[in-house]
Amino acid sequence: MLTVKDLHSYYDKAHILQGVSLKVDQGQVACLLGKNGMGKSTTVKSIMGITPPQIRSGQIIFEEREITRWPSNKVSRLGISYVPEERRIFPLLTVRENLTLGLDIAGATRDEKMNALEKIYESFPRIHERLNQLGEGLSGGEQQMLAIARAMVMKPRLILMDEPTEGLMPLLVQEIKKIILALKTSRITVLLVEQSAAMALDVSDLVYVMEKGSILFQGTPKAFREDSKLMKELLGV
Amino acid sequence: MQEILMQILNGLVFGMIIALVASGLTLIFGIMDVVNFAHGEFYMVGAYMGWFVIGYTQNFWLALIIAFFFVGLFGAVVEVSTLRPIRGRDPLYTLMAMFGLSVFAQQTILMIFGPIAKEVKEPLITKIPLFALEYPLYRLLIVAIAVVIFISFWFFLQKTKYGTWIRATMQDNVMASALGIPVRLVYTLTFALGCALAAASGVLVAPIFSVYQSMGLTVIVTTFIVVVIGGMGSLLGSILAAIMIGELQTVSSVLVSPTYAKIFSFLALIGVLLIRPQGLFTISKR
Amino acid sequence: MNHKRFFLRLIIILVLLLAAPLVLPKYYGQLLTEILIWGILAMALDLILGYIGIISFGHAALFGLGAYGAAISFVKFGSGLWLALAVGLLVPVVFAIGVGGLSLYIKGAYFTIITLVAAEIVHTIFLSFPIFGGENGLNFDVPMLNLGFFRISLAEPVHYYYFVVFFFLLSYFICRRITQSPMGKVFQALKDNEERAKAIGYDVRRYKIVAFVISGFFSGLSGILYVILQRYANPDFLHFIISGEAVIWTLIGGMGTLVGPVIGTAFVILLGDLLSTWMKNHLVVIGLIFIIAVIFLPKGIVGTIRNRWLLSKSRD
Numbered sequence: 001m002l003t004v005k006d007l008h009s010y011y012d013k014a015h016i017l018q019g020v021s022l023k024v025d026q027g028q029v030a031c032l033l034g035k036n037g038m039g040k041s042t043t044v045k046s047i048m049g050i051t052p053p054q055i056r057s058g059q060i061i062f063e064e065r066e067i068t069r070w071p072s073n074k075v076s077r078l079g080i081s082y083v084p085e086e087r088r089i090f091p092l093l094t095v096r097e098n099l100t101l102g103l104d105i106a107g108a109t110r111d112e113k114m115n116a117l118e119k120i121y122e123s124f125p126r127i128h129e130r131l132n133q134l135g136e137g138l139s140g141g142e143q144q145m146l147a148i149a150r151a152m153v154m155k156p157r158l159i160l161m162d163e164p165t166e167g168l169m170p171l172l173v174q175e176i177k178k179i180i181l182a183l184k185t186s187r188i189t190v191l192l193v194e195q196s197a198a199m200a201l202d203v204s205d206l207v208y209v210m211e212k213g214s215i216l217f218q219g220t221p222k223a224f225r226e227d228s229k230l231m232k233e234l235l236g237v
Numbered sequence: 238m239q240e241i242l243m244q245i246l247n248g249l250v251f252g253m254i255i256a257l258v259a260s261g262l263t264l265i266f267g268i269m270d271v272v273n274f275a276h277g278e279f280y281m282v283g284a285y286m287g288w289f290v291i292g293y294t295q296n297f298w299l300a301l302i303i304a305f306f307f308v309g310l311f312g313a314v315v316e317v318s319t320l321r322p323i324r325g326r327d328p329l330y331t332l333m334a335m336f337g338l339s340v341f342a343q344q345t346i347l348m349i350f351g352p353i354a355k356e357v358k359e360p361l362i363t364k365i366p367l368f369a370l371e372y373p374l375y376r377l378l379i380v381a382i383a384v385v386i387f388i389s390f391w392f393f394l395q396k397t398k399y400g401t402w403i404r405a406t407m408q409d410n411v412m413a414s415a416l417g418i419p420v421r422l423v424y425t426l427t428f429a430l431g432c433a434l435a436a437a438s439g440v441l442v443a444p445i446f447s448v449y450q451s452m453g454l455t456v457i458v459t460t461f462i463v464v465v466i467g468g469m470g471s472l473l474g475s476i477l478a479a480i481m482i483g484e485l486q487t488v489s490s491v492l493v494s495p496t497y498a499k500i501f502s503f504l505a506l507i508g509v510l511l512i513r514p515q516g517l518f519t520i521s522k523r
Numbered sequence: 524m525n526h527k528r529f530f531l532r533l534i535i536i537l538v539l540l541l542a543a544p545l546v547l548p549k550y551y552g553q554l555l556t557e558i559l560i561w562g563i564l565a566m567a568l569d570l571i572l573g574y575i576g577i578i579s580f581g582h583a584a585l586f587g588l589g590a591y592g593a594a595i596s597f598v599k600f601g602s603g604l605w606l607a608l609a610v611g612l613l614v615p616v617v618f619a620i621g622v623g624g625l626s627l628y629i630k631g632a633y634f635t636i637i638t639l640v641a642a643e644i645v646h647t648i649f650l651s652f653p654i655f656g657g658e659n660g661l662n663f664d665v666p667m668l669n670l671g672f673f674r675i676s677l678a679e680p681v682h683y684y685y686f687v688v689f690f691f692l693l694s695y696f697i698c699r700r701i702t703q704s705p706m707g708k709v710f711q712a713l714k715d716n717e718e719r720a721k722a723i724g725y726d727v728r729r730y731k732i733v734a735f736v737i738s739g740f741f742s743g744l745s746g747i748l749y750v751i752l753q754r755y756a757n758p759d760f761l762h763f764i765i766s767g768e769a770v771i772w773t774l775i776g777g778m779g780t781l782v783g784p785v786i787g788t789a790f791v792i793l794l795g796d797l798l799s800t801w802m803k804n805h806l807v808v809i810g811l812i813f814i815i816a817v818i819f820l821p822k823g824i825v826g827t828i829r830n831r832w833l834l835s836k837s838r839d
Contacts, residue, residue, distance in 0.1 A: 510633055
């Protein structure tokens with residue numbers, strides 16, 4: 001469904017992605033692991049069409065369509081959603097506005113909107129409680145839930161998640177794990193970037209490890225666990 | 238006593254005129270991070286357009302509406318042709334491009350219409366009794382129209398779909414785009430709207446101060462002072478600061494002299510920039 | 524640029540400048556005098572705009588203060604040329620220290636706004652208060668140039684032309700020395716990355732103020748030379764449009780090149796002169812050219828040529 005071929009991305013003159021290639025099939029959950037600064041976020045941003053970074057060469061193909069260097073609003077409309085690293089909730093919009101923003105752009109009808117929102121309220125009861133609160137008033141965990149809910153409400157076919165568990169309590173990490181598994185059940189494809197590998201390994205079908213701007217390892221979680229060197233580096237085991 | 242009262246009212250009227258221009262300027266800055274040095278020229282072109290349309294139709298209100306839309310359109314064209322190509326560069330260039338536009342606009346208007354100021358008749362000449370003096374109804378109407386515009390604008394921003402797009406873009410344009418908002422289009426519309434507001438102000442002020450080609454420069458200096466004091470990007474801040482500066486300038490013009498009035502405003506500007514650079518009326522950082 | 528080449532170009536320019544009055548008709552001689560005077564202002568602006576990277580719309584005030592300083596010296600103190608020069612240079616320098624000081628606390632577009640407002644205020648002050656002559660300004664007779672062993676009347680256009688050439692070359696050399704000195708490199712660093720310059724340990728504040736002082740000095744010089752040429756000082760000399768035109772010349776010529784702004788000045792003034800034979804409002808065209816230059820030719824004439832030259836060199 002998503003293919004990235006030999007991608008080279010730069011921040012100004014810094015050559016961050018040095019030939020990244022990966023492939024995710026429909027319905028799969030793939031994770032992108034690696035230490036800080038290895039280019040994981042940059043990869044996801046490049047896929048989403050966010051600049052900077054600038055893509056200088058390589059290809060990104062989504063459902064047989066080349067989307068390299070497409071602006072992010074166009075990418076979004078193809079059915080790809082993004083949950084960014086810092087959550088990036090609109091601080092001065094209410095929770096409801098944060099959610100409906102994406103829907104309005106997709107041009108949903110009133111009924112479609114109601115349906116989509118109802119589904120979200122089921123999965124995210126805490127959000128349902130806080131509909132009229134401003135984004136900046138939510139706690140870190142609530143903001144993360146909202147960021148994910150916001151991405152899900154648009155019924156995407158691919159969700160890009162950048163470190164969704166960062167800075168969250170273990171309890172919330174488990175909730176996010178449940179959400180990702182639920183997405184998988186709904187046949188939504190997920191590309192998950194994580195620094196802490198533990199949770200990611202539990203939910204993923206496919207593991208990619210990045211180092212210094214390119215893919216170092218590619219395989220199943222089982223294969224990953226059998227690689228003691230990687231296990232030590234990324235899980236400290 | 239009566240004189241002071243008259244000036245206080247005049248200050249309010251003047252403040253509202255500036256508020257309209259300033260709100261456009263602060264909107265453009267808040268959403269696009271662009272300091273529109275040509276903003277005064279959109280005000281000026283609006284006034285000339287108003288005069289022109291009145292010349293043909295004798296209808297002041299029609300002229301106001303036409304000027305609003307046409308200058309808005311002109312603003313959109315400017316944004317796409319001049320601002321968009323240089324958006325990624327050092328903001329220095331955007332400032333200079335807008336300055337160039339102001340020179341171009343002023344001189345073109347001068348070329349077309351000549352140096353003699355144009356007169357526009359007030360659409361209403363009745364005076365109404367107010368607090369023991371007789372005050373021109375038209376000027377009060379300006380205040381009323383400005384208030385209506387501001388309220389509609391607030392409503393647009395808070396309650397409509399496109400208004401929410403604009404607010405989202407202002408708060409986080411990267412994320413807004415990632416959600417599918419056509420951010421480039423939002424920029425163009427915002428710029429157009431800002432220019433249209435300035436144009437409306439130009440038409441409204443025309444009967445009071447007449448229409449001449451350097452009126453843009455006159456207003457932009459006060460507008461900048463207002464926008465900075467109110468807080469760049471804060472609409473409410475601009476409105477409040479505009480009324481404050483409007484009163485300050487009008488009253489001190491009469492009590493002391495027009496020159497000192499300008500000096501006071503300038504000192505206020507420096508004071509705010511040194512002590513509270515985010516503006517007097519902003520609550521948060523932005 | 525190596526020394527031989529530089530000196531060769533220098534000699535050529537020197538010869539051209541010195542021979543000009545013999546070759547050019549009187550009108551163009553006058554125009555050239557003005558171009559050189561404005562060229563000094565453009566170089567002064569370039570120090571701030573092209574090197575430090577701040578847009579200032581206040582240079583008209585510095586120019587005008589120099590002009591009025593000299594004029595007041597002539598009219599109110601009855602002074603000779605040298606005292607007028609001293610006064611005319613002192614006033615803008617003091618003002619520049621103040622402006623430079625402000626630039627330490629107020630940055631970016633906010634600072635540019637301040638320069639605009641300040642220029643307006645200064646203009647209004649000189650327009651309103653009668654000691655400055657109000658709307659009509661101040662008139663005076665052209666002073667004699669007293670060189671000790673002989674006196675030259677500066678009223679003669681040719682004499683004045685050489686007087687201006689002297690100061691122009693002097694200004695250019697001093698500015699060039701400054702920009703090529705270590706201090707000049709710091710100025711450049713301030714434009715490219717102020718934070719890094721601070722981190723390396725440069726006292727950014729001192730350099731900024733010094734830059735403004737130098738800029739004020741030469742702007743004032745330009746104003747003095749202009750006011751002597753015109754034999755009167757007028758509030759228009761302080762009008763913001765002068766600042767604006769200087770920005771236009773500097774960009775079109777090439778910011779940060781020092782030579783560029785002078786060439787830009789010559790280009791715009793000559794073009795304006797040419798256009799004014801056909802149209803009354805030549806600034807319409809100049810304004811349009813400026814906008815196009817900002818978008819498509821941001822390095823200006825000299826900057827773009829130098830860039831191309833450097834690129835072609837690196838290809839060999």
